[in-house]
Amino acid sequence: MRWALVLALTAAYPLIVYFSLGHVEPRYLALLLLVLGGLRWLAGGAQVVQARWVALAALLLAASTALLNTSVPLKLYPVLVNAVLLIVFGLSLVRGPSAAERIARLQEPDLDARGVAYTRRVTQAWCGFFVLNGGIALVTALWASEEAWALYNGLISYVLIGTLMGGEWLLRRHLRARHARLQA
Known part of the structure; x- marks a missing residue:
């Protein structure tokens, strides 16, 4: 169930970011990356190590977005x-x-x-x-x-x-x- 949510959010991610930019500051969109990172961390599955690396990298991108308030890390x-x-x-x-x-x-x-x-x-x-x-x-x-x-x-x-x-x-x-x- 969690993997289905992760895949759905990952697939929809570019469109969510695109339609949100201009309406929401990038630092608030960083929450989406935090959610994705958290879900990947929890979902883990058979490839726990890889899922955790992706989660950590997503969290770093989210932190960069929040600190710099720019859309590049989101993208x-x-x-x-x-x-x-x-x-x-x-x-x-x-x-x-x-x-x-x-x-x-x-x-x-x-x-x-x-x-x-x-x-x-x-x-x-x-x-x-x-x-x-x-x-x-x-x-x-x-x-x-x-x-x-x-x-x-x-x-x-x-x-x-x-x-x-x-x-x-x-x-x-x-x-x-x-x-x-x-x-x-």
């Missing part, structure tokens, strides 16, 4: 989320099993070597996505208008995430069908 939150995801997925490539393999094994516990190699490539693709998405989020936070920041971080990035997920799903179905034809 850096999507950069933070991408950076943490990059670290989590990247470390899974080093330490194993890959993040995508862990997810795949929830439905297919007996993943074969071909599946392990495929999930490793999927994890690498997600790492590339987090670098690109986080970089664009950083550029929009530092140099773009608030409208451009909200459009990218509140809509376009989610469309790109959905496109990558959908594309991977289609590719996986195609590869499985091709493998089944070759086995027959």
